Amino acid sequence: MMEDVTERPIALDAVTRTDVEDFLYEEAALLSGWRWDDWLALFVPGARYEIPTFDGEAYSGRVAQYFIADDWDLLQARIIRMKSKQAHAENPPSHTSRLLGNVRHWPTDDGAVAVRANFVVHRMRDGLLDPYVGRYEHELVVSDGGLRFRLRRAVLLTESVRPGTRLSFIL
Amino acid sequence: MVSTAVTIAKSPYLQEDPGAGIFRVHRSVYRDPSIFDAERERIWGRAWLYLGHASEVPEPGDFKLRTIGGRELVFLRDVHGRVRAFLNACPHRGTAVCREPAGNAKRLRCFYHAWTFDTEGRLVSLPSPEAYPVGDAFRERLGLRPVARLEVLHDFVFISYATSGPDLDSYLGEAADYIGLVADHSDTGMRVVPGEQRYSSRANWKLGVENAMDGYHFAPSHVTFLEYLKRTGFTTSEGGRGRILSNGHVLGIQSGHSGRAGFDWEPRFGEAERSRIEENRARLFARMDAERAALIADYSRTLFMFPNLLLFDIEGVSIRLLEPVEPGLTRISAFALAPRDEPPEALDVRLKVLTSFIGPGGLATPDDLEAQEGIQRAIASTATDPRPGVDWNDVSRGMASEAAGEPLRSIDEGRVRAFWRHWATMMEEPEE
Numbered sequence: 001m002m003e004d005v006t007e008r009p010i011a012l013d014a015v016t017r018t019d020v021e022d023f024l025y026e027e028a029a030l031l032s033g034w035r036w037d038d039w040l041a042l043f044v045p046g047a048r049y050e051i052p053t054f055d056g057e058a059y060s061g062r063v064a065q066y067f068i069a070d071d072w073d074l075l076q077a078r079i080i081r082m083k084s085k086q087a088h089a090e091n092p093p094s095h096t097s098r099l100l101g102n103v104r105h106w107p108t109d110d111g112a113v114a115v116r117a118n119f120v121v122h123r124m125r126d127g128l129l130d131p132y133v134g135r136y137e138h139e140l141v142v143s144d145g146g147l148r149f150r151l152r153r154a155v156l157l158t159e160s161v162r163p164g165t166r167l168s169f170i171l
Numbered sequence: 172m173v174s175t176a177v178t179i180a181k182s183p184y185l186q187e188d189p190g191a192g193i194f195r196v197h198r199s200v201y202r203d204p205s206i207f208d209a210e211r212e213r214i215w216g217r218a219w220l221y222l223g224h225a226s227e228v229p230e231p232g233d234f235k236l237r238t239i240g241g242r243e244l245v246f247l248r249d250v251h252g253r254v255r256a257f258l259n260a261c262p263h264r265g266t267a268v269c270r271e272p273a274g275n276a277k278r279l280r281c282f283y284h285a286w287t288f289d290t291e292g293r294l295v296s297l298p299s300p301e302a303y304p305v306g307d308a309f310r311e312r313l314g315l316r317p318v319a320r321l322e323v324l325h326d327f328v329f330i331s332y333a334t335s336g337p338d339l340d341s342y343l344g345e346a347a348d349y350i351g352l353v354a355d356h357s358d359t360g361m362r363v364v365p366g367e368q369r370y371s372s373r374a375n376w377k378l379g380v381e382n383a384m385d386g387y388h389f390a391p392s393h394v395t396f397l398e399y400l401k402r403t404g405f406t407t408s409e410g411g412r413g414r415i416l417s418n419g420h421v422l423g424i425q426s427g428h429s430g431r432a433g434f435d436w437e438p439r440f441g442e443a444e445r446s447r448i449e450e451n452r453a454r455l456f457a458r459m460d461a462e463r464a465a466l467i468a469d470y471s472r473t474l475f476m477f478p479n480l481l482l483f484d485i486e487g488v489s490i491r492l493l494e495p496v497e498p499g500l501t502r503i504s505a506f507a508l509a510p511r512d513e514p515p516e517a518l519d520v521r522l523k524v525l526t527s528f529i530g531p532g533g534l535a536t537p538d539d540l541e542a543q544e545g546i547q548r549a550i551a552s553t554a555t556d557p558r559p560g561v562d563w564n565d566v567s568r569g570m571a572s573e574a575a576g577e578p579l580r581s582i583d584e585g586r587v588r589a590f591w592r593h594w595a596t597m598m599e600e601p602e603e
């Protein structure tokens with residue numbers, strides 16, 4: 001999946017929680033600032049973006065229907081859409097406030113960093129304020145440019161995508 | 172055969188004049204709580220409603236909670252393998268018997284006073300039974316309340332809350348054939364894949380029906396999705412037909428609109444799928460006559476079964492269930508249906524392709540939700556306008572060709588009109 005990136009082997013104790021937090025906070029700022037190209041640069045080619053369904057969470061995106069199961073092609077298509085004036089669901093764009101906490105990380109067997117963090121994302125649009133509550137289950141790799149996503153997964157814990165809300169922005 | 176018979180709608184909420192090309196829907200039908208309450212009784216209390224697919228409760232004792240037509244149901248498979256549905260209110264003093272969204276149980280026990288029911292709904296034990304009248308009559312009277320009627324067609328489970336009325340066959344009419352075409356995708360049967368997309372729209376349920384039955388919005392609303400398809404190397408073809416079936420059921424038919432998982436390759440399925448699709452097609456054509464096989468393999472269809480089922484037989488098969496909550500709030504569930512024996516790589520492609528379009532995170536459905544929620548919000552502004560015609564939606568596209576007996580085009584609004592005519596009939600009929 002990651003043949004085309006230069007990776008340096010992870011020194012397991014080299015990545016600190018502050019590194020992970022800085023990465024996540026910076027990412028949140030890019031998303032709230034609608035800075036799609038900078039955001040996409042946080043991924044290694046071949047990476048995935050996923051939001052599981054509530055009863056599909058126990059399965060992989062390959063045997064369960066997810067809300068979002070973007071491979072690299074689809075993720076790029078999603079970003080092209082986000083930038084379009086014709087992505088009606090996000091034009092005008094919604095505003096988000098993103099709170100992250102309970103950040104933990106550990107090395108995986110195949111040389112990545114598993115990240116867990118809780119999120120509360122508030123989305124404002126059409127005079128409404130909608131909370132999205134859940135946790136991130138990311139896999140990061142270390143590249144020359146710093147930490148990068150090879151899997152970005154947001155797991156919603158709200159039992160359903162709450163009344164009137166949708167996933168037309170990046171959660 | 173395309174039905175061209177047009178019944179003029181008789182309803183205070185519809186204005187129809189085929190000669191003048193007028194068809195209008197009054198906007199109160201989306202807003203008015205008293206209309207919503209009347210629908211509960213006259214439509215949701217009388218029609219056949221889609222409940223779920225039998226594969227969702229595959230084993231004896233499997234159950235799921237599901238709210239249909241405003242009533243919470245336990246959808247289960249009893250220990251003998253029969254699919255059933257019970258109202259989830261305890262026959263004793265009414266609390267929710269089942270509080271898990273899904274699971275497997277040989278007995279359902281109400282925690283409040285510990286009455287216990289078997290999977291056939293019988294009250295099999297209760298604490299200190301001697302405190303109640305002697306004899307079995309008491310127990311027999313207080314079993315779980317089943318829905319009035321339940322019937323299964325090709326593993327699609329339907330219920331009705333009405334004790335009388337047409338049976339499922341006559342209710343569905345030709346719509347049953349299109350459900351049959353989906354069931355015939357595989358000789359090993361179809362199953363709902365785990366992963367229910369549960370979401371909702373702040374819009375009336377009928378806006379969800381209109382949206383799915385209107386090909387007119389497709390090009391302007393989903394331009395980013397069409398551009399995505401084009402970039403993957405796929406050219407969509409224009410055109411598509413509509414069909415009006417009985418009882419408010421309507422159908423859209425397209426060919427060359429998109430690829431079809433398992434049957435019709437397009438570039439974004441990937442090279443590996445090409446040969447598998449060829450084999451799968453050959454298998455399909457070998458087990459039925461060529462005409463039917465071609466119908467299954469080469470045409471995309473969207474069936475609306477009045478009032479709550481949308482069956483998308485498109486890039487993949489998606490079952491969409493509409494559940495009205497309030498005049499301006501609809502809960503939606505989307506399920507992916509796939510051949511039981513589909514290999515994991517092919518299922519992967521199917522789910523990717525389906526999810527790229529469908530659901531609250533797809534590249535297209537959010538724009539549909541934006542349109543519907545926008546309608547619900549914006550039509551408040553015309554509600555009290557004194558000028559005639561201002562508080563009405565125009566649904567007249569294609570009336571001239573309809574009157575001339577030409578085949579329905581999917582980009583016209585003929586199917587939406589057919590829905591409204593049936594809605595009006597249901598709402599106006601005196602209650603039985």
Ligand code: FES
Pocket residue numbers: 261262263264265266281282283284285286
């Ligand atoms: S309410 Fe269920 S046992 Fe009393």
